[in-house]
Amino acid sequence: MLQAAERANTPAAETGSPAAEGRIGPGPTGTLALVSFTPSRQERLIPAEELATAQKTLTDLIGRLAGVIPKEHPGRAADSTQVSPSVPPGESAGRPGSRSGPSVRVAPPSETYQDLGRRVVEALREHGLSVELRGEPIVGPTFLRFALRPGRGVRVRQIEQRASEIQLRLGLDAAPLLSVGEGDVLVDLPRPDRQTVVFSDVRSQLPEPAPIRGCSKLLLGVDLNGQLQFADLSEPEDAHFLVAGTTGSGKTEWLRAAIASLMLTNTPETLQLLLIDPKRNGFPFLKDSSFLWKPVVYLDEHDPVEVLDDLVQEMEERYRRMGGADSLAEYVRKEGTLLPRIVCFCDEYADLVTVDSKQRKAIEQVICRLGQKARAAGIHLVLATQQPSRQVVSGALKTNLPARVALRTTQAIESRMLLDEDGAERLLGLGDLLFKDIGRPRRLQGVYLPQHERNSLAGIA
Structure with missing residues (x-):
């Protein structure tokens, strides 16, 4: 451990590099430095785009181990964005004793759906609210769910107060439903090609x-x-x-x-x-x-x-x-x-x-x-x-x-x-x-x- 500490005490450490401090941490540009001593010091820089994939996989794994994400539906699905579901995680098809059956088929994200998300971001940025659209929308039979990550200094309440502006900008009949989940603001927009569930x-x-x-x-x-x-x-x-x-x-x-x-x-x-x-x-x-x-x-x-x-x-x-x-x-x-x-x-x-x-x-x-x-x-x-x-x-x-x-x-x-x-x-x-x-x-x-x-x-x- 002493030897590792001495090796970490390099000129790079003087620059404040996370790698030099012998830890994992994001760099100023969104990259991540992974440092190991096996026994010599090794450092690997992981670009932000690779980190996003790894982070999602780790999040899913932690969620399944903690029992908050259904095992048969890993990833950021509907239940992972809902608060306090009434049925236990992992039993979305009806709890123990239910038949396993195919889910309702919904359309994959299309360019039309993606454009709606971009227009939401534009509407908020016009009012000085910095937000980032995260990933593709979740497509349900009735509505589309977009995840927005607020920028620094942007409060959730500020986004909620702009629901009427989003409605006006997108020509909606009513203001969209907004909620919070997984550190994002979730925006539900009506699906233009709504599906009836028979x-x-x-x-x-x-x-x-x-x-x-x-x-x-x-x-x-x-x-x-x-x-x-x-x-x-x-x-x-x-x-x-x-x-x-x-x-x-x-x-x-x-x-x-x-x-x-x-x-x-x-x-x-x-x-x-x-x-x-x-x-x-x-x-x-x-x-x-x-x-x-x-x-x-x-x-x-x-x-x-x-x-x-x-x-x-x-x-x-x-x-x-x-x-x-x-x-x-x-x-x-x-x-x-x-x-x-x-x-x-x-x-x-x-x-x-x-x-x-x-x-x-x-x-x-x-x-x-x-x-x-x-x-x-x-x-x-x-x-x-x-x-x-x-x-x-x-x-x-x-x-x-x-x-x-x-x-x-x-x-x-x-x-x-x-x-x-x-x-x-x-x-x-x-x-x-x-x-x-x-x-x-x-x-x-x-x-x-x-x-x-x-x-x-x-x-x-």
Whole structure:
């Protein structure tokens, strides 16, 4: 070691060269000097372009070892830019028990996409913000994700404040969605040749059915890798959902795809559905399904308070029957008897609570009670509304519906009501969504269930 220190004490050391100091470090021009003593002093200069490739490989390796980058999808893919994903890393196709299936095919980066990135950089530089476009855009079915590295002295907030200028410069209908990931500012721009994700294209990625336990994975959407993402209803953070989106956002289509994913991975013995359809056009294709716990609930034919009270009674009866089991899965495992999971979907919750104050209070009390206790009994709520306002969604209701799906909203205040932050008002509609349970929201594309595929569901035993 002494000999090495003496050899490092060369004239080069007097110039402040990183190599002379016996360490690895970037030079003033972006090159890197690698110094070793084996036993004589050896020095190698690595150009910046070679360093970029090596740095990406090392980053991917560290990420996989740390468990924050899926092993089957190394590199800077969709999950590596998302904060706090709801499914564990490495299980983007639906967690353990899912089938391995081809991802949604998306187009490779084209010159048109590259030009959009350059125009974003130009728009920011016009306002004195030095940024660097890093790599090629990630191409999802709905949007393109560009990574910008801020220059020295440029704050993220300054870039965020120029979202409207980017919108104007690129002729967008809405300001782009900006986020932070991997040390970059991520800019999401609408894809000019948007791709519709049809349910049949991703059906092979659904989890394998479990004949006795059933499957608790609910389809959320497709990520930037073209892989399905799921939420596990058996987990506390995903036990109950609040879904919101304006007309044309894809809210009802999202509900249909979520129901289809549950039906195709279960049997009527492991899954029962309670469908509340105030507008009568959400779930007509399921009116004769053997998966129904009760007939489809129409407000002019059924009292929603009575229906939800029946669900509470079912919950209490299950607790008595389960004899202290912590969850439905534990009870089924111990007893070896089937007890179906019950999932209640409501297509327009606002219609239930805007009739009169008495009904609103009764329904909110029932919903809160189910939200607090129903998960362990295998009962779950998925409530959707066009208007996530305080008049519709109370604070107690939000507390007991922890998982949120935000499709496009009309105003930023509605996004904040749902996600506690802006963003949903800038989504593109037609299934473009933000999902949040723990951590920050992540962006996905909902799956479209065409009419002929809905009709096929009606024939499932």
